[in-house]
Amino acid sequence: MNSVSRRWFLTATAATTLSVTVAGCGSSGSSTSSPKGNVDFWTLQDPTNSVQKAAVDTFNSAGKGKVSMTVIATDGYKDKLRTAMGSAKMPGVFFSWGGGSLNDYVTAGKLVTLDTALESHFLPSALAAGKVGGKLVGIPCRGTQPVFLFYNKKLFADAGVEPPTTYAELQNLVKIFKGKGITPLALAGNASSSWTELMWVEYLVDRLAGPKLFDKIQGGDWSQWKDPAILKTAQMIKELVDSGAFGKKFGSVAYGPGGTTTLLNKGKAAMVLMGSWEYATQQSEAPDFAKNGLGYVAFPSVEGGKGDAANVVGNPTNYLSVTTAAAKQTATDFLKTTYSDSYVQGLVEKGEVPVTSNAAQYLTKAADPAYAKFQYDLVQKAPSFTQSWDQALGLTLGTPLLTEIQKLFNGQSSPEQFVSAVLAIKK
């Protein structure tokens, strides 16, 4: 008896930690939903939280039901949401990136199809990623977030150079800034920030081959990764890395304050390729820099590429979805606040460009109308707006893809190895 129990004990010590982790997601239950009542609203931590909070407060004081908002940090958001969606703790309304991230939830019957009458309040192009199989399951809740190049105006003025319009100019700028001991392009390359490296891949592929290539991949034809444009992209990235465009330390640089954001506003790096939210991030960390020192320009064209240089990639917008756990009437009523005048104006003041049909009149009221107009024009003139690949593909394919992209940037895989490793993700 004695020896048996001791062995059990030892096994227990070793096993408890891991077993409990896995067992934690096993609970499930059904929740009943009545038309009115409490709705849990999960949102991502970002500078627009105060606008959402104001909308929630206004809604609650109107007495049509109660919405309680939970703010969750970026790093853990997706896994927390996923775990909760399989359990009885499912939120009623949640924030997402649309596209592939909603597919699984629709297939599993977790989402409520929304009233098509809502569509009239938003720009049609922004609604695409909120639909799954033609059904509206997510409505835009934030501004559009194209990705483009940000730069430090002072560094450019000191060096007497202009922001790049072609890839050759970009390569030339890399040489100039490197010669001055400034990192030409800030890049967050630590293991949790590989999505910033993905932006380079997305833009180069789009400029070389046009948006159709990724459309086919997203549509299920994984063999399209064999396209020569993919290999060419990987080779261009290797050249950039080898030429020191991202500095030597990017592999442990994080995104945001203390990382790329600080590198740019402290003048340690000249440019960064980032989504439009960089403005709000700079605004909360270095307000003066955001106002006076932050320049922005579209991603340069690539000589000889088939893609239109006016195309953009990024997040068309973010979405709010309603689950079967929500009190439906309350949740649907709450969604209407996303195109209310005060909400749209609040977003504009935070530097966002909302995709509601009433947004245009507020853009002049933005803290930086020129920035708002730049984004608006960029998106409006773009023949195609490709959704970020990891969002479009969903996490099951997106996560291994990000890992392979990181290995390419780190020099752990050659361009050829990158292509074959990505092809092997989906058998």
Added chain:
Amino acid sequence: MRKQRVRDRAAPPTLERPGVAWAVPGLLFFLVFAVAPMVGVLYLSFTHWDGLNAPQFTGTENWSRFFGDSQVWQSTLVTGVLLVGNIVVQAPVSILLGVWSAGHQRNRAVLSAVFFLPLLLSTAATAVMWRQLLDPNFGLPSKFEWLFGSNPMGTQQGAIACLVLVTSWQFVPFHSLLYQGAARAVPHTLYQAAAIDGAGRVRQFVHITLPQLRNTMITSTIFMVVGGLTAFDIVLLLTNGGPGTDTAILPFSMYQTAFRTYDYGYASAIASFLLLLATAASVLLTKLSGYDKMTSTMEGL
């Protein structure tokens, strides 16, 4: 009454152990929170489960994938390297520190209190703090490049060294505490006898202190091995498995598979393997060290 008779007849040489009833609360807890999940993990390792729909039985699909997965073997190797690295660094430091702090001088008491501070911090806080300190642009490496290199966490060796450093920084105090207690329990008569025989400080340490600390060393090593096999928080927060997947130890790969790609079936296969590994390591350690014989170091005194 009956017990009394049994004891008279058998006349056992050792003290009577408490009965099974004493273990019931612990056993129940263990069954619900350890055995049941373990069985669950084993079952899930033969299924495909995305966390939303019901698990589907897929036979040995996960396991055949597991044995052909080069990432798993790399993770096992890194787990092993970290484990050995932690023991090699922590054991000598904590033995010396523990034995030293066992003295009753006031300066030792004050310094011990300072050494034990890291133990009071949570691993999460420790990892976040060190990540800031080791940041290549704004942390120590930007000022002391000769000591840290320009980017300590940018290479596999560097990242592993950082993990060992931070883990040791946090856990050396704990192991020192074990050794301090054990060193204080060593009878003074042994040292007095050795001094009479002419043994100096070093000989006393090697021939009395170390042998007397044997059981504590085993306990401490088991803690390190089991802790090392499940050390996940520090990797997640300090390196996030990077650069690339270079420090993705087994528990981290398990987490990544389960909660990033939502492949709970395959993650369960990794979990089962980890379970097997941890059990084997513990059993091996107790067998090899004779821990299960429970002999006292006080025999003959």
